[in-house]
Amino acid sequence: MIILNVIYTCKPGKREDFLNAIKAEGLDEKCRAEEGNIRYSYFFAAENPDELFLLENWKDAEALALHGDMAHFKRIGELKSEFVDNTKIDKYITE
Numbered sequence: 001m002i003i004l005n006v007i008y009t010c011k012p013g014k015r016e017d018f019l020n021a022i023k024a025e026g027l028d029e030k031c032r033a034e035e036g037n038i039r040y041s042y043f044f045a046a047e048n049p050d051e052l053f054l055l056e057n058w059k060d061a062e063a064l065a066l067h068g069d070m071a072h073f074k075r076i077g078e079l080k081s082e083f084v085d086n087t088k089i090d091k092y093i094t095e
Contacts (some may be wrong), residue, residue, distance in 0.1 A: 036063020
């Protein structure tokens with residue numbers, strides 16, 4: 001299994017707007033419905049009002065690679081240009 005910890009540092013005051021835009025277009029649900037997706041969950045940072053955390057679990061590298069080719073994945077990238085200043089991704093693999 002592949003685990004991604006994604007930290008979005010949103011533009012000041014834009015964290016909720018970013019998540020609301022993702023949900024309004026159903027992009028989170030489309031990601032969850034992908035073959036090989038185990039978990040796709042957003043969390044608000046407790047101590048930083050501009051941080052949004054995304055926890056992703058994928059069955060394997062193939063499922064993650066297919067995710068990167070999806071139109072809804074590309075749409076999230078477009079939304080990031082409007083709402084996000086920085087993205088940090090930590091990748092972990094379990095046996």
